[in-house]
Amino acid sequence: MKTVAFYTLGCKLNFSETSTIARDFESKDFKRVEFSEAADIYVINTCSVTDNADKKFKSVVNRALKKNPDAFVIAVG
Numbered sequence: 001m002k003t004v005a006f007y008t009l010g011c012k013l014n015f016s017e018t019s020t021i022a023r024d025f026e027s028k029d030f031k032r033v034e035f036s037e038a039a040d041i042y043v044i045n046t047c048s049v050t051d052n053a054d055k056k057f058k059s060v061v062n063r064a065l066k067k068n069p070d071a072f073v074i075a076v077g
Helices: 012-027 051-067
Strands: 003-008 041-045 072-076
Touching (some): 003 012, 012 041, 041 051, 051 072
Parallel strands (some): 003 041, 041 072
16 A cells, blocks of 8 residues: 655645645545655645745655665645
């Protein structure tokens, strides 16, 4: 079973969007794991409107790739 992990940055709307995206993955038989775990896919939902999210985005991507260098990283938002 393929695994997917999610990380949300930025505005409150992004948290709702992340939940919707997660349900879509789960309906396609992906197992949701914590972002701190190794996953096949990492989805980072960010908001470029907030400076804090922009600054943190790169470190979040690096954390994901440290867990699984072969992972597919998706940035949305």
